[in-house]
Amino acid sequence: MYNLTINGKSYSVDVPASMPLLWVLRDVVGLTGTKYGCGIEVCGACTVLVNGEPERSCDMEVKEAVGKQITTVEGLSPNRSHTLQLAWIAKQVPQCGYCQSGMLMKAAALLRQTPKPTDAQIDAAMSNVCACGTYPRIKAAIKAAAGIAA
Amino acid sequence: MTIHQNAPDPTTVSRRTLIGQGAAAFAGLAIGFGPEMAAAKKGSGGGSGSGSGSGSGSGGTTTPTGTPTTANVGGLVGTYVGNWLLIGADNTVTILCGSQEMGQGIMTGLAQVVAEELMVDWNQVKVEHAPAGNFTYADPAMRGVTGGSMSMRGYYQGLRVAGAKAREMLKMVAVARFGGSLGNAVAASGTVSVNGQTATYGALAAAAAQQTPPSSPALIGNGRLIGRSVARTDIPAKVDGSAVFGIDVRLPGMVYAAVKHSPVHGGTLSPTYSPATPSGTLKAVNIGTAVAVVATNTWAAKNAVARLTPSWILPVGATDIDSAKIDATAQTLMASGTPLNAELLGDAEGSWAGSPKRLEMTYAAPFMAHATLEPMACTVLYTPGQSCEVWASTQAPPSVVGVVTKLTGLPATAVVVHPMFMGGGMGRKFETDFVTEAVKIAMAVPGKPVKLTWTREEDMTHDFYRPMALSRVRIGLDANGQPTSWSNRIVTPSILLRFGVPGTMVDSQAVDGAIGLPYAFPSKRVDYVRHTTTAPVGFWRSVGHSYNTFVVESAIDEAALAAGVDPLLFRQRLLAASPRHLAVLNAAAALAGWGTPPPAGRARGIAMTIGFGSIVAQVAEISAPTTGALTVHRISCAIDCGIAVNPDQVTAQMEGGIIQALGAAMWSRITFAAGRTVQRNYNNYRMLKMRETPQIAVTIVQQGSPIGGVGEPGVPCVAPAVANAYAKLTGTRFRSLPFFPNAGTMGEDEGEDD
Ligand code: FES
Ligand code: FES
Numbered sequence: 001m002y003n004l005t006i007n008g009k010s011y012s013v014d015v016p017a018s019m020p021l022l023w024v025l026r027d028v029v030g031l032t033g034t035k036y037g038c039g040i041e042v043c044g045a046c047t048v049l050v051n052g053e054p055e056r057s058c059d060m061e062v063k064e065a066v067g068k069q070i071t072t073v074e075g076l077s078p079n080r081s082h083t084l085q086l087a088w089i090a091k092q093v094p095q096c097g098y099c100q101s102g103m104l105m106k107a108a109a110l111l112r113q114t115p116k117p118t119d120a121q122i123d124a125a126m127s128n129v130c131a132c133g134t135y136p137r138i139k140a141a142i143k144a145a146a147g148i149a150a
Numbered sequence: 151m152t153i154h155q156n157a158p159d160p161t162t163v164s165r166r167t168l169i170g171q172g173a174a175a176f177a178g179l180a181i182g183f184g185p186e187m188a189a190a191k192k193g194s195g196g197g198s199g200s201g202s203g204s205g206s207g208s209g210g211t212t213t214p215t216g217t218p219t220t221a222n223v224g225g226l227v228g229t230y231v232g233n234w235l236l237i238g239a240d241n242t243v244t245i246l247c248g249s250q251e252m253g254q255g256i257m258t259g260l261a262q263v264v265a266e267e268l269m270v271d272w273n274q275v276k277v278e279h280a281p282a283g284n285f286t287y288a289d290p291a292m293r294g295v296t297g298g299s300m301s302m303r304g305y306y307q308g309l310r311v312a313g314a315k316a317r318e319m320l321k322m323v324a325v326a327r328f329g330g331s332l333g334n335a336v337a338a339s340g341t342v343s344v345n346g347q348t349a350t351y352g353a354l355a356a357a358a359a360q361q362t363p364p365s366s367p368a369l370i371g372n373g374r375l376i377g378r379s380v381a382r383t384d385i386p387a388k389v390d391g392s393a394v395f396g397i398d399v400r401l402p403g404m405v406y407a408a409v410k411h412s413p414v415h416g417g418t419l420s421p422t423y424s425p426a427t428p429s430g431t432l433k434a435v436n437i438g439t440a441v442a443v444v445a446t447n448t449w450a451a452k453n454a455v456a457r458l459t460p461s462w463i464l465p466v467g468a469t470d471i472d473s474a475k476i477d478a479t480a481q482t483l484m485a486s487g488t489p490l491n492a493e494l495l496g497d498a499e500g501s502w503a504g505s506p507k508r509l510e511m512t513y514a515a516p517f518m519a520h521a522t523l524e525p526m527a528c529t530v531l532y533t534p535g536q537s538c539e540v541w542a543s544t545q546a547p548p549s550v551v552g553v554v555t556k557l558t559g560l561p562a563t564a565v566v567v568h569p570m571f572m573g574g575g576m577g578r579k580f581e582t583d584f585v586t587e588a589v590k591i592a593m594a595v596p597g598k599p600v601k602l603t604w605t606r607e608e609d610m611t612h613d614f615y616r617p618m619a620l621s622r623v624r625i626g627l628d629a630n631g632q633p634t635s636w637s638n639r640i641v642t643p644s645i646l647l648r649f650g651v652p653g654t655m656v657d658s659q660a661v662d663g664a665i666g667l668p669y670a671f672p673s674k675r676v677d678y679v680r681h682t683t684t685a686p687v688g689f690w691r692s693v694g695h696s697y698n699t700f701v702v703e704s705a706i707d708e709a710a711l712a713a714g715v716d717p718l719l720f721r722q723r724l725l726a727a728s729p730r731h732l733a734v735l736n737a738a739a740a741l742a743g744w745g746t747p748p749p750a751g752r753a754r755g756i757a758m759t760i761g762f763g764s765i766v767a768q769v770a771e772i773s774a775p776t777t778g779a780l781t782v783h784r785i786s787c788a789i790d791c792g793i794a795v796n797p798d799q800v801t802a803q804m805e806g807g808i809i810q811a812l813g814a815a816m817w818s819r820i821t822f823a824a825g826r827t828v829q830r831n832y833n834n835y836r837m838l839k840m841r842e843t844p845q846i847a848v849t850i851v852q853q854g855s856p857i858g859g860v861g862e863p864g865v866p867c868v869a870p871a872v873a874n875a876y877a878k879l880t881g882t883r884f885r886s887l888p889f890f891p892n893a894g895t896m897g898e899d900e901g902e903d904d
Binding site: 015019020023026027028030031032033034035036037038039040042043045072073074076077080085088089092093094095096097098099100101104122123124126127128129130131132133134135136137138139 | 252253254255381382384385386387388389390391392393394395397398400406446447448449521522523524525571572573574575576603605606798799802805806807808809810831832833837838839840841843845846896897
């Protein structure tokens with residue numbers, strides 16, 4: 001039994017120690033906003049925040065998550081009011097939308113560390129894959145959220 | 151604005167559609183297009199649906215012809231006024247979308263068309279996927295399947311008429327209530343005003359549903375919504391995790407499945423193979439094409455199935471699916487295969503032989519995976535002898551109904567398909583292989599909903615790949631550098647063979663983008679030689695155009711350089727009699743500043759394509775920082791898609807197509823070794839990332855053309871435009887895709903070698 005703190009709420013999960021946080025979130029806790037894309041830490045679809053840092057949850061064992069603050073896209077804001085969510089809607093970022101949870105979490109971590117990132121910093125941080133090709137809009141939305149002129 | 155709920159509680163599931171479909175409708179006897187439904191019954195709409203296990207899936211009352219009149223769609227209860235809209239008492243309008251949403255914004259686009267004529271404001275509009283398998287909701291062209299960039303083309307006119315009919319039916323009721331005449335009744339912002347009184351659509355809907363629809367209502371749309379970049383209705387749910395994709399479905403009591411396919415393509419299991427249940431799981435099932443394990447979560451299922459080592463029965467020649475062998479066969483077929491002629495004008499080969507300057511080039515394109523970010527996923531609840539309910543990310547809901555009836559023996563009336571948001575389709579989710587598997591697994595755990603999720607490895611190694619192609623182009627030039635002949639011989643496997651098109655016929659998909667070119671060649675010959683490999687092939691975004699445009703536009707560029715003519719001018723001359731194409735080409739050139747020299751160290755290349763009813767031209771501006779490397783700085787894109795219903799979404803489709811195509815041109819490829827797919831995950835199937843993404847500028851050319859598609863046409867020009875720029879800059883010509891096959895790995899962050 002592991003006690004997890006996800007989006008400020010406590011959960012007890014009875015799963016093997018090595019089960020990746022991704023599958024705990026999706027199949028056990030029922031927070032399906034965090035996506036499975038590759039399972040090998042390449043695509044970033046599974047990105048969540050662990051104590052504010054972006055982590056690829058497909059390769060984080062549940063036991064490593066105990067005692068840490070886990071934030072998923074569902075916890076970004078209670079009502080789509082996070083500046084990034086507003087910017088994502090304003091710039092009409094998502095296409096299929098599948099990568100966007102991971103993108104938003106990565107962007108949230110970026111702006112927390114670097115409130116006014118340069119283009120190069122955005123490029124370096126946003127290493128997740130979007131198969132639909134929404135990168136230009138993601139970049140524009142991050143800049144809008146950061147209050148940087150396009 | 152959308153109504154897809156988050157599903158953290160396993161007792162809830164977001165229901166995309168709660169409407170069953172009638173057998174008669176599915177049999178195709180009643181292909182309705184427009185609000186022909188008149189009778190209405192008041193009904194509760196069915197409440198929370200069958201996820202609780204009733205399995206009926208029918209959330210609406212149904213007329214004897216199988217047409218729902220009231221329904222609960224995604225939690226909304228209202229009254230149908232015509233088949234396509236459901237008007238709630240609160241005056242919200244739910245428009246049903248017959249196409250499946252995979253990121254192309256089609257739910258929004260089709261709703262704009264209805265709402266334009268219906269005279270409602272955009273903020274009143276909600277959109278839901280229409281009931282699957284009910285051809286009442288299918289456009290005549292695609293019959294409910296989403297693909298071929300057909301949705302807007304297939305639905306546009308019909309939906310305008312549908313919106314107009316519903317508007318007139320609402321007006322009829324207002325006139326009956328308030329007096330006055332139809333001619334004086336004014337519909338605006340979801341109300342009808344007549345004879346000094348006004349009523350909302352919500353108040354008129356129930357009675358309006360009983361009116362006989364006018365046969366040819368006036369179309370009064372004036373661009374209030376059509377042509378406007380309204381916000382997409384599905385986007386808010388895609389920024390907070392609440393959008394429910396096929397892979398996200400959760401049902402009470404649900405179990406989870408994973409599969410392992412034969413590592414060698416085509417392998418199957420002996421019917422006598424009966425795997426024991428691995429410890430920590432619920433069941434192992436032999437489903438013929440794969441072994442499946444069912445467990446209490448996906449992770450347990452996939453780990454357990456990975457450990458099973460069944461023996462596979464391989465078809466004869468299975469290990470011939472091998473890149474070296476396939477390439478060698480392609481060379482042989484190029485030299486001596488029997489061609490089927492796809493296009494003929496004059497004596498192209500004779501003209502070529504007699505031309506003072508003769509060019510001959512051979513181009514190659516690899517197999518490619520779809521690599522949609524959401525792998526294949528499907529949830530099925532099978533109740534023996536009663537019903538089967540399917541939740542799937544599918545481009546082909548009607549085919550899903552067919553799969554279920556065939557496997558279960560249930561009538562179509564007992565089958566309910568819930569098309570879910572797709573995490574990318576790209577042509578892969580047109581196939582129903584994963585649905586077949588999920589249904590078979592569900593039949594082994596009757597009464598329990600089971601979700602099958604393919605791992606990325608299964609997804610990439612068991613795709614229906616974009617076929618490889620080997621093409622040889624011959625161009626004759628006269629003494630003035632003008633083309634005398636054009637010949638293109640294409641060796642490629644047939645996609646349509648699998649769908650019953652005989653190998654003795656030209657596969658239209660194989661030559662799409664190679665025939666019907668707008669260029670005025672005095673003689674033409676396009677031949678097709680079917681490659682006989684049994685590697686599984688399918689529809690990949692832009693299909694034949696994805697390699698044929700690379701070949702055609704590279705070859706034309708080579709001819710221009712050989713003739714010493716600017717590549718834009720060379721094309722302009724050949725398009726003198728095609729003003730529409732010329733306008734698009736010129737628009738892209740102008741956007742790119744073709745007439746001005748590029749910055750030092752850079753070069754530009756141009757390409758154009760026609761297909762899916764649209765014309766696209768693109769200019770790539772590149773540099774080559776070091777030998778063997780290439781940076782694309784900017785792609786300028788012009789598109790003529792006739793009517794741009796939502797210009798921002800046309801732009802988004804161009805952006806996305808360009809980005810996907812650039813990754814494909816640079817790095818992506820699938821190879822086979824002794825029957826197995828070599829690339830197993832994104833780490834060796836490289837796609838474009840943000841830091842490699844060029845600036846993209848899009849201009850929409852409006853010149854009164856017929857409506858065209860936008861999902862695919864952004865793809866084909868990228869590879870040739872970049873190759874043409876690279877040849878200009880370096881003198882080296884890429885004749886083989888991808889350009890950098892040895893840089894095809896992708897890591898978590900930095901570190902990929904370019
Ligand atoms: S699923 Fe974790 S990085 Fe791809
Ligand atoms: S929006 Fe589809 S993968 Fe990014």
